[in-house]
Amino acid sequence: MYMKKTCTIAICLFLFSCFTVSIQAQQVNFESLLREMADREAIARYPSQAYTLAQFSSYDRATTVPGDSSWYANWDRSMFIRLDSDKGRKEYVLFDTTGPGAIVRFWMTFSGSNSGDGILRFYLDGKPEPVIQGSAKEVISGTALVNGPLAASVSDSVKYSMRGHNLYLPIPYAKSCRITYETNNITDYGAKKGEAVYYNINYRTYQQASVTSFSLKDLKKHQALLQSVQEKLSTRDKGLQGLSLNPVNINTTIAAGQSSTINLPSGSNAVRHFRLKLSAANLEQALRSTIVSFKFDGEQTVWVPAGDFFGTGYQVRYSNTWYSQVNNNGTMETWWVMPFQKEATLTLHNLQDASVQVEGLIETAPWKWDDRSMHFGANWRQYTNVFTGEVKNMEATGEPFDVNYVQLKGKGVYAGDGLTLFNTIHRWWGEGDEKVYIDGEKFPSHIGTGTEDYYGYAWCRPEKFSNHPFIAQPDGSGNFTPGFTVNMRYRNLDAIPFNKQLTFDMELWHWGRALINYAPVTYWYMQPGGTTNIKPEIATAKLPVVIKRSDIVSPTINHGKVEGENMELVSVSGGKLTYQNLKGYDWSDNTQAFWSEGKPGDKMVLKFVSEEEGQFHLSARLTSAPDYGKVKMKLNGQPVAITFDGHEEKTKVKMLYLGNFRIRKGENLLEVEITDARPNEKKTAYFGLDYLRVH
Structure with missing residues (x-):
């Protein structure tokens, strides 16, 4: 009897202790x-x-x-x-x-x-x-x-x-x-x-x-x-103190079109540190076409270009965050915890037509797998040469649209994302808001106020910031002008749990008519069996990366015409060239090449490309307005006989015959020089070119 009573009391104390621990755990x-x-x-x-x-x-x-x-x-x-x-x-x-x-x-x-x-x-x-x-x-x-x-x-x-x-x-x-x-x-x-x-x-x-x-x-x-x-x-404490780390060195040359696979230590472990540095004849292309792929317990959950995975896109840009770091020498590191129960492999795919040298380190440590453990995942996709729609207003006419970052099905946590893009005009690209739908929501429980706000900065600013633990803009060169931009947001306490499904969309709400490349990467955790709608985009990752505007916007004569905004800027001695996108001025594609703040004597040189050589008639569709000046022009060094006076009391767009010229196969240069400005405080002049007609 005494024994039974003692056991009963012990069991009760044990249960009470468990209950107390449970209650404390919920505090x-x-x-x-x-x-x-x-x-x-x-x-x-x-x-x-x-x-x-x-x-x-x-x-x-x-x-x-x-x-x-x-x-x-x-x-x-x-x-x-x-x-x-x-x-x-x-x-x-x-x-x-x-x-x-x-x-x-x-x-x-x-x-x-x-x-x-x-x-x-x-x-x-x-x-x-x-x-x-x-x-x-x-x-x-x-x-x-x-x-x-x-x-x-x-x-x-x-x-x-x-x-x-x-x-x-x-x-x-x-x-x-x-x-x-x-x-x-x-x-x-x-x-x-x-x-x-x-x-x-x-x-x-x-x-x-x-x-x-x-x-x-x-x-x-x-x-x-x-x-x-x-x-x-x-x-950026790495949380590695006291861990029994198992390092695996990476030092290999991967031939064109080949792969290298590394088997990680078997058993219940977690990747705690991953370092990579690429060397290649074309490093930018290597950063995009060298793929980081992880399989955990037989499930491929990571397939991302190396540069995008580490938050630098396809150009080396310094950053130092809680989860990743990129140094100016090209060394890239990450400290995402990546658990697995039995086995894991890292495969590096080289999709280039040239070899790539890979140096690095991957460190694992024991992990206690339980029913809450999740596999780490990362997806990447690029919307290539995507058309951003027409001129927009605050009521959003002009065809903005939602871009899908990712859709995840299963049980897990959304952990962050990054965005690499190349903008091709002098307008802000990121007016769009994030929209996050969780577990079948019809209306997003997350809807924001602008892409830059989502990534923690404001007012489309191009200035870099790279030392905050959770947000970064390693490069903002493409925010206001043609160029390259990288944004990152890593989640901590603001990670988003989901039980069945998560869909992350971002509005592509660009203020101007443009073609751009827009490539999001997403980071997440899901319990085994989870799926994603993003499949490996091998063909896209092989595409040549965009370094300059003309890699997207071709300055080649097409059907006897080359748009002013498509011509490549070679030089401008004063003022600045932008691409003016407005409705109501009768410009082709509602856009013109717009030279502003130039003064008499300033010169601008634009380049276009012809696929054939010969003698052609050349005409230019030009803008006239009260603040436009007088210009003279040359084509491939040959003067245009006519001087164009762009001053008019009302804005007009008209065709001007320039003459008969020898057009070279390949590159051709149009030089514009301001000879006279309109009387104004700055003594400057505008010049607008809608397009050239070659016939």
Whole structure:
């Protein structure tokens, strides 16, 4: 009897102990979220405390039905839930939800007079007094709560008023959270006048966890932990201390069209560090046409060009983030945790017509596989020479459209993405918003305010930033002008869990008519058996990479005509050449080559290509307007007899016969020199070329 009673008590104590551990495991608070943020392994296991991740933002509320005329509406600022009057204050509500939950990412930017000077307030659990109150910029990216990198604005080289402001400090709440912005500068929703407020707020909603609400006292109580997390994020702590690492060196030459496979140590392990450096006669092509492919437990989950996998695209650009690093010497590294239960292989495919030398290292460490463990995955695709549509306005006429980054089916977590593109005109390419659908949603629970906002910066700025743990723009050269751009966003506490399916779309909303290359890479984790809609794009990865505009936009005569905007700029001694895309001026394709701010004596040389040689008549369709000047021209060094006076009181487009000229097979040069400017303050002149006719 005594024995039975003792056993019964022991069993009860054991069960109570298990129950207590279970309850403790479900506790979420400021401390637990900070620890999760610095734990590299956390993202590789499906969350133990089930949560959904969603977003409040200032997206244009006209966006309601996929596919209708307003789906791409662009008045995505100063769109609030409502206006609250509290103690005589005008408080615009940005965020209002019931918990338990946590704010895990908060991005903002502003424009207009006295913008961003309003007061931001966080009200938790229905209490009348805010837990956090202060100037919006000081709260989000200043020092009101915490220093960088958890509170930071980017890029440092951009004027402060044009930066994106990012707060990654977690703000948990037990019952509810309401965030308001007090200002007297708001005149209308959509900010057609007055102050414009843009915001994106990512938040978790827990299904069963017990959450302790944030208090300013937490910053002092957990000061040591907070400082430790900040230091780990800043120094990119790799989380390798104390691990039994098994290194495998990579040093091989892969012949054209061949592959090299490396078997990783068998058993339950995880890749913890992967380093690669490529050497090739054409390094840019090697970065795109050398493929990184991982198989975990027989499932191929990674197939991505090497440069895109490490976040540099097909040109070496420095970056230093939590998950990846690229050095100026071309060494690329990543610290994604990639678990497997039994076996794994890394295969490097060389799709080029030339050999590539590969040096590197892959390190694994033991991993305890359990029912929450997930395989790491990464997908890549390129939309090649994609047409961006016609001239657009804020109501989104001009055919913007949604581009699919990826669709995942299974149970897993979306962990981030990057974008490599080449822009071909002098207009901003990234007005489009992200749209994320989770587990069959008909309307996206994540819809944003612009591609640059999604990637953490603002106002289309081209300046680089490469030292934030979670966001980077290693190159923004193609943001305003023809050129190359790379953006990255890695997710931490803002990783998105899904139980059945996740679809990530991004609007391709380019301000001008253009052909561009647009290549997203996505990173994710899924439990075994998950699938993706992106299959290996071998033919696309083999395509020659684009280094200059003419690699996409051909300056070759086509059917007796070459568009001015297709001609390649050889040189310009003063002013600048852009490609003006406007409706209503009777230009072919609504676009002309537009030389602005030139002065008398300035010269511009444009190049076009002919596939045949001979004597041809040459005509030019030119623009005249009040601020256009007088020019003389030469073709292949031969003067054009006619001087063109582009000054007219009203804008006109007219054909001018230039004469009979010898056209060379291959490259031909058109030189334009300004001889006279119109009287104006700057004494400058404009010149516009619609197209050349060769007949």
